[in-house]
Amino acid sequence: MAEKTYLQAISDGLRQEMRRDKRVFVIGEDVGVYGGAFKVTLGFQEEFGPWRVIDAPLSETAIVGGCTGAAIMGLRPVAEMQFSDFISCGWDQLVTVAAKQRWRAGTPVPMTVRLPSGGGFSGGPFHSQNPESSFAHIPGLKIVCPATPEDAKGLLVTAIEDPNPVLYFEHKHLYRRIKAEVPDDRYTTPFGQARIHREGDDVSVITWGAMVWTAAEAAQQLEDDGISVEIVDLRTLVPWDKKAVLESVSKTSKVLVLHEDTHTGGFGGEIAATIAEEVFEDLDAPVKRLTAPDTPVPFSPPLEKAFIPQVDDVASALRELAEY
Amino acid sequence: MAIAREAEPVGSLQEVKEAGLDREDLLGVYRNMLITRGIEERGHILYKQGKIPGSFYTGRGNEAAAVGVATAMDDQDVGTPLHRDMGVHISRGVEPWRIFAQYMGRADGPTHGRDGNVHMADSRLGLLAMVSHLPAMLPVAVGCALAFRIREEKRVAVGWFGEGASARGDCHEAMNLAGVRKLPVVFVCDNNQWAYSTPTYLEYATEHVADRAEAYGFEGVVVDGTDVLAVYRESRRAIEKARGGDGPTLIECLTLRMEGHAVHDDAFYVPKDMFERWASSDPIERFRTWLREHAELGDAEEDEITSGVKKLLNEALTRAEESPLPDPSSLAEGVFATPEDLDTPHHK
Numbered sequence: 222m223a224e225k226t227y228l229q230a231i232s233d234g235l236r237q238e239m240r241r242d243k244r245v246f247v248i249g250e251d252v253g254v255y256g257g258a259f260k261v262t263l264g265f266q267e268e269f270g271p272w273r274v275i276d277a278p279l280s281e282t283a284i285v286g287g288c289t290g291a292a293i294m295g296l297r298p299v300a301e302m303q304f305s306d307f308i309s310c311g312w313d314q315l316v317t318v319a320a321k322q323r324w325r326a327g328t329p330v331p332m333t334v335r336l337p338s339g340g341g342f343s344g345g346p347f348h349s350q351n352p353e354s355s356f357a358h359i360p361g362l363k364i365v366c367p368a369t370p371e372d373a374k375g376l377l378v379t380a381i382e383d384p385n386p387v388l389y390f391e392h393k394h395l396y397r398r399i400k401a402e403v404p405d406d407r408y409t410t411p412f413g414q415a416r417i418h419r420e421g422d423d424v425s426v427i428t429w430g431a432m433v434w435t436a437a438e439a440a441q442q443l444e445d446d447g448i449s450v451e452i453v454d455l456r457t458l459v460p461w462d463k464k465a466v467l468e469s470v471s472k473t474s475k476v477l478v479l480h481e482d483t484h485t486g487g488f489g490g491e492i493a494a495t496i497a498e499e500v501f502e503d504l505d506a507p508v509k510r511l512t513a514p515d516t517p518v519p520f521s522p523p524l525e526k527a528f529i530p531q532v533d534d535v536a537s538a539l540r541e542l543a544e545y
Numbered sequence: 546m547a548i549a550r551e552a553e554p555v556g557s558l559q560e561v562k563e564a565g566l567d568r569e570d571l572l573g574v575y576r577n578m579l580i581t582r583g584i585e586e587r588g589h590i591l592y593k594q595g596k597i598p599g600s601f602y603t604g605r606g607n608e609a610a611a612v613g614v615a616t617a618m619d620d621q622d623v624g625t626p627l628h629r630d631m632g633v634h635i636s637r638g639v640e641p642w643r644i645f646a647q648y649m650g651r652a653d654g655p656t657h658g659r660d661g662n663v664h665m666a667d668s669r670l671g672l673l674a675m676v677s678h679l680p681a682m683l684p685v686a687v688g689c690a691l692a693f694r695i696r697e698e699k700r701v702a703v704g705w706f707g708e709g710a711s712a713r714g715d716c717h718e719a720m721n722l723a724g725v726r727k728l729p730v731v732f733v734c735d736n737n738q739w740a741y742s743t744p745t746y747l748e749y750a751t752e753h754v755a756d757r758a759e760a761y762g763f764e765g766v767v768v769d770g771t772d773v774l775a776v777y778r779e780s781r782r783a784i785e786k787a788r789g790g791d792g793p794t795l796i797e798c799l800t801l802r803m804e805g806h807a808v809h810d811d812a813f814y815v816p817k818d819m820f821e822r823w824a825s826s827d828p829i830e831r832f833r834t835w836l837r838e839h840a841e842l843g844d845a846e847e848d849e850i851t852s853g854v855k856k857l858l859n860e861a862l863t864r865a866e867e868s869p870l871p872d873p874s875s876l877a878e879g880v881f882a883t884p885e886d887l888d889t890p891h892h893k
């Protein structure tokens with residue numbers, strides 16, 4: 222065990238898999254000599270050589286499509302999008318080819334796409350998005366959104382092992398901010414098993430990624446007022462742990478669904494609908510959603526603060542629920 | 546001004562032998578072309594009988610191009626053939642009855658009724674199933690080549706695309722990455738001069754599509770796509786060059802799409818004299834004549850081949866019609882792969 226940042230945990234997990242399994246290779250823009258825009262693959266090319274840490278041209282279609290072909294040929298590609306926003310340029314390869322190939326033609330596509338996502342540092346409309354729900358809508362893709370360093374490593378290993386295309390959303394605002402103990406040995410963190418980040422009795426928060434930490438700060442505030450908040454960290458959106466969510470909601474009877482992605486069509490809608498369908502009778506308040514508004518992500522700090530749900534926003538949403 | 550090399554036709558039997566085909570192979574090529582056309586002709590009948598749901602596409606006029614390229618591939622090579630390339634599936638050994646079953650949406654088609662038309666492939670034969678979006682399989686073919694390069698295997702990937710789809714960015718990204726990394730991939734352009742109703746001069750501004758290869762740092766070749774032997778020779782050359790580590794080639798096979806875009810389209814926009822001119826260069830008739838002139842194909846042997854193909858296809862049709870329709874309760878199976886699914890030749 223050693224204390225690691227979220228970023229180090231991703232990097233260590235990836236390096237460990239590359240040492241263990243020769244089929245694993247990395248491809249992306251500036252991932253080689255430069256070590257990636259965020260330095261996740263720093264030093265990798267020296268260790269694994271230029272054909273396992275491949276600097277690609279600025280070509281998301283060729284990167285994602287290339288990984289699809291290489292995966293079908295038996296390798297275990299890990300593609301890096303420089304920012305998750307650029308996956309739009311590889312959409313077709315992912316959604317049209319990779320996601321449907323197993324179902325349609327019987328050929329599995331075991332590949333991982335790493336997507337540095339999220340806002341909080343004035344990245345503006347094109348370097349801050351959280352596009353996970355767009356892909357959660359596509360049958361055949363798995364969606365992973367780790368919140369802690371331990372999960373960042375364990376979920377990455379599981380993603381690489383998984384025989385399907387997996388989108389691994391790593392939140393940029395967690396990279397260096399969040400530190401925790403991470404086991405040194407190889408381990409896998411199963412998909413579809415939520416983690417109770419904090420136990421509580423009065424209100425549940427269902428969330429993932431960076432919002433886990435925003436919710437945790439808000440929960441701390443409420444504790445001083447005697448309101449006990451339970452935080453369910455979904456960890457993966459496809460598959461998502463319905464059971465854990467419904468159990469928590471049935472226990473507390475009040476629920477806030479929280480995400481950094483925009484509102485309409487966000488994955489929170491799916492969770493809210495499922496709660497309404499399956500445990501309506503256990504609710505003592507309407508399901509509440511707190512999300513970013515339906516706008517592009519703004520650049521200037523006061524605008525961005527108004528866009529991304531803040532600790533105070535979460536705290537007041539929770540208070541409202543508690544008082545309902 | 547053309548930049549790509551314009552390939553010469555193939556002449557003598559001797560020349561063909563040097564390119565690697567003996568007489569037996571040549572008859573096999575002829576047979577595969579006949580099967581290819583026969584399947585698509587029967588497909589038309591099935592369609593008229595209302596047995597094919599959705600639409601129906603053929604590659605009439607492209608039989609030589611498809612069979613010629615596929616014949617030049619080795620067993621361990623892989624490819625991503627498209628909707629005009631039935632000849633590739635046939636040459637790689639797909640059983641015709643499975644294709645009829647695919648056409649009719651039956652359980653025994655390669656996609657078990659989950660996809661239609663030529664959206665199919667047998668991965669055990671080294672083929673990857675195309676998607677509708679064109680030319681989305683080119684980056685995938687490049688990815689296969691990347692895998693071969695990473696593992697230092699002497700294998701080659703062949704990626705097909707239409708001249709119309711060459712206008713899309715996937716084509717550029719695939720060729721650029723392949724050129725930069727000198728990957729063992731051969732790009733084959735089925736240039737049938739029409740993209741649905743759109744003529745070539747509204748799709749690209751160079752003389753040939755293959756002229757672009759120069760810009761990606763590799764060779765472009767234009768070959769008469771109705772000359773199966775020339776297609777074979779150029780493909781073999783390109784494939785062996787790729788296998789030897791000398792990077793990609795773009796081969797443009799020039800043909801005419803001899804039918805409408807699909808069965809619903811009567812191709813009213815194609816000038817009549819264009820059809821007439823190209824009909825006189827029918828790939829099968831052309832090869833038959835060549836075989837008679839250069840390889841002593843006689844009436845008896847020809848009859849034997851023709852009737853063999855007929856028998857094969859009649860039996861295939863019967864077998865396909867006996868195949869059940871898929872079970873609706875199986876719909877949700879296999880959206881996600883399981884670890885056992887990785888038990889394929891590629892993943893061993």
Ligand SMILES: Cc1ncc(C[n+]2csc(CCOP(=O)(O)OP(=O)(O)O)c2C)c(N)n1
Nearest residue numbers: 629677678679707708709710737739740741
């Ligand atoms: C991305 C995309 N846009 C539109 C279509 C619809 N479409 C199918 S085939 C075709 C023409 C393709 O022309 P070409 O690439 O020359 O291939 P051909 O059909 O002539 O063999 C079009 C427009 C498609 N399949 N994919």
Ligand SMILES: [Mg+2]
Nearest residue numbers: 707737739740
């Ligand atoms: Mg065309």
